[in-house]
Amino acid sequence: MPNQKPLNIGLIGYGFMGRTHSNGYKRVNDFFPELAYRPVLKAVCGRTAEKTQEFADQWQYESIETDWRKLIARDDIDAVDICTPNNSHAEIAIAAAEAGKMILCEKPLALNPEEGERMIAAVEKAGVANTVWYNYRRVPAVSLAKQLIDEGRLGRIFHYRANFLQDWTINEDLPQGGAALWRLDAKAAGSGVTGDLLAHCIDTAVWLNGSITDVSAMTETFVKERMHNETGKMEPVTIDDACAFLCHFGNGSLGLFESTRYARGHKALYTFEINGEHASIRWDLHDLHRLEYFDHADDSIVRGWRSVHCTDGDMPYMDKWWVPGLQIGYEHTFVHQVADFLKSVETGEPCNPTFRDAQETQQVCDAVLESARTRQWKNVG
Ligand SMILES: NC(=O)C1=CN([C@@H]2O[C@H](COP(=O)(O)OP(=O)(O)OC[C@H]3O[C@@H](n4cnc5c(N)ncnc54)[C@H](OP(=O)(O)O)[C@@H]3O)[C@@H](O)[C@H]2O)C=CC1
Ligand SMILES: O=C1CO[C@H](CO)[C@@H](O)[C@@H]1O
Numbered sequence: 001m002p003n004q005k006p007l008n009i010g011l012i013g014y015g016f017m018g019r020t021h022s023n024g025y026k027r028v029n030d031f032f033p034e035l036a037y038r039p040v041l042k043a044v045c046g047r048t049a050e051k052t053q054e055f056a057d058q059w060q061y062e063s064i065e066t067d068w069r070k071l072i073a074r075d076d077i078d079a080v081d082i083c084t085p086n087n088s089h090a091e092i093a094i095a096a097a098e099a100g101k102m103i104l105c106e107k108p109l110a111l112n113p114e115e116g117e118r119m120i121a122a123v124e125k126a127g128v129a130n131t132v133w134y135n136y137r138r139v140p141a142v143s144l145a146k147q148l149i150d151e152g153r154l155g156r157i158f159h160y161r162a163n164f165l166q167d168w169t170i171n172e173d174l175p176q177g178g179a180a181l182w183r184l185d186a187k188a189a190g191s192g193v194t195g196d197l198l199a200h201c202i203d204t205a206v207w208l209n210g211s212i213t214d215v216s217a218m219t220e221t222f223v224k225e226r227m228h229n230e231t232g233k234m235e236p237v238t239i240d241d242a243c244a245f246l247c248h249f250g251n252g253s254l255g256l257f258e259s260t261r262y263a264r265g266h267k268a269l270y271t272f273e274i275n276g277e278h279a280s281i282r283w284d285l286h287d288l289h290r291l292e293y294f295d296h297a298d299d300s301i302v303r304g305w306r307s308v309h310c311t312d313g314d315m316p317y318m319d320k321w322w323v324p325g326l327q328i329g330y331e332h333t334f335v336h337q338v339a340d341f342l343k344s345v346e347t348g349e350p351c352n353p354t355f356r357d358a359q360e361t362q363q364v365c366d367a368v369l370e371s372a373r374t375r376q377w378k379n380v381g
Helices: 016-031 049-059 068-073 086-098 113-126 140-150 193-209 331-347 355-374
Strands: 005-012 037-045 063-065 079-082 102-105 130-132 157-165 212-220 225-227 234-236 242-249 254-260 269-276 279-284 290-295 305-309
Touching: 005 016, 005 068, 016 037, 016 049, 016 331, 037 049, 037 068, 037 331, 049 063, 063 068, 068 086, 079 086, 086 102, 086 113, 102 331, 113 355, 130 331, 130 355, 140 193, 140 269, 140 279, 140 290, 157 193, 193 212, 193 242, 193 254, 193 269, 193 355, 212 355, 242 355
Parallel strands: 005 037, 005 079, 037 063, 079 102, 102 130, 157 254
Antiparallel strands: 157 269, 212 242, 225 234, 242 254, 269 279, 279 290, 290 305
16 A cells, blocks of 8 residues: 555564564555555564574565664664563663664563563653564454453453463473573573463453452472583573462452473463353464353253354454454464554554553562462562
């Protein structure tokens, strides 16, 4: 569309998320033609020039940088997209805000709530648009769950249950740290499954069911020592391999959350179930276009769990895609977040979750880790 205004993107980090976001930028205007803005892939930054250039050529970025400070200093960058390991989010975001750039930051927002506070102060002082990529909110079935809850169809909520299960660190010979395995090093990641996986479950839960007030958690590190890629020596493992916690929500409901990288057979199984007074819903990332729904008001002779295939045009986001019955996937959640961000730039409305919204998840993660450490219930915040 010739009338769309360009929004110049500076992407920092060209790994897994660099690819999902780039795909989102490239596809968004074809499927959301009404948007006033069009992302332009202006520059990508990584520390390795050769690999960064390879990525730029493949995804058609106009230029590369090998120092994120140079990317932020450029006048031709409007929005900075942070796709680097967690320990760099705060420094990059604060510098980007001070340079007046809009910011899209990967999750978790920061290493800890203190960093999160400084990031919020920076974006709010600069008055720049900001969002955090908690992308699962934008699975149509998850957005539909939000709609059903907000319409009051579940009534009073009693229970919220969520799991995020993986199995990729079971091998005790897997090293820790360095470029590929930064998730196993608390200095780079902040924490293990709590900040990496439970953060998604917490973000969705707070969005769907409101604030979490207090938590009681346990964590475990099953493999205590691993070879560190940077030192070449066996070193203590500093992250949580598994975490489970109980919590209270402000609305009086009870929560039960579990995450691990030691659930043999599960690669990325994110599920949640919510039980209300009138109805229950459940969702499973492996079948992401389905929302299961049980309505007690149904006639008893046909009452049961319905499997709602979220592909009709009246489901959230689905009028943008194919025809009823044909589904979409993981990558579309990022297209949706880009679309919502561009819309927010146009209207001046926040694009959820903002840094301030995402800080709530940071605070819950902090309370969870503290509760596990002290073996006591902890209040959030
Ligand atoms: N929303 C979601 O569902 C997901 C979110 N994430 C989050 O996204 C972020 C990135 O994860 P992921 O993409 O998997 O990580 P990867 O390890 O795949 O990629 C990280 C990238 O960051 C670059 N990088 C690292 N340090 C710097 C630096 N100082 N300056 C510039 N570039 C740097 C690396 O390139 P080089 O080494 O050349 O510098 C690499 O391109 C994390 O915060 C993670 O938690 C990840 C997966 C899913
Ligand atoms: O959603 C996710 C899937 O798993 C990744 C790790 O393997 C996470 O980093 C990510 O946030």
